[in-house]
Amino acid sequence: MNALEAVVQARELLADVTPLRADCGRACGGACCQSDEDGQGGMLLFPEEEALYDPLPPGFRLRRDDAVLPGMWLLTCDGICDRALRPLSCRIFPLTPVLITRDGEERLRVRVDPRAYAVCPLSEQGIRGMRKDFGKAVLEGARILCGCPEHREYLRALSRYFECLREW
Ligand code: SF4
Numbered sequence: 001m002n003a004l005e006a007v008v009q010a011r012e013l014l015a016d017v018t019p020l021r022a023d024c025g026r027a028c029g030g031a032c033c034q035s036d037e038d039g040q041g042g043m044l045l046f047p048e049e050e051a052l053y054d055p056l057p058p059g060f061r062l063r064r065d066d067a068v069l070p071g072m073w074l075l076t077c078d079g080i081c082d083r084a085l086r087p088l089s090c091r092i093f094p095l096t097p098v099l100i101t102r103d104g105e106e107r108l109r110v111r112v113d114p115r116a117y118a119v120c121p122l123s124e125q126g127i128r129g130m131r132k133d134f135g136k137a138v139l140e141g142a143r144i145l146c147g148c149p150e151h152r153e154y155l156r157a158l159s160r161y162f163e164c165l166r167e168w
């Protein structure tokens, strides 16, 4: 399976499952879809995911972003979208897979995305406060991604990036 096929499969796994049974966006006003105070915001795409935005659907913009790895793509939106077009980052939020090396062994884990603490009311309760099948789908999607070297490299870089953001 190549990197694009892997990200398509992971997206499909997370097409319908959400963090809560109810619409969690009702309580927070869809905070994760709002742009920052300076009008910035966006979701980093996983390797090769940009191919799914060519041609670019209305309301989306793409630009290069080197924050995690050189040459990656950041997708920005108008705060509303067709659910079928949501990138993988939006489907797994407020969780994230990480690849952690301990005692010389690399382990795949699912954690609350450290960037979620500033915006998402679900993050304080952690994964236990979310639907079990949501956490399972995020882990299953991450396992699929880990079958591809490009995604493993990205997840390693993302994990290092998170370590720089906060101690967790
Ligand atoms: S910020 Fe958290 S609670 Fe609000 S819509 Fe996004 S995932 Fe749901």
Ligand code: SF4
Pocket (backbone or CB within 6 Å): 032, 033, 034, 043, 076, 077, 078, 079, 080, 081, 082, 085, 086, 087, 090
């Ligand atoms: S792509 Fe959709 S789900 Fe993701 S931040 Fe934009 S509006 Fe929200």
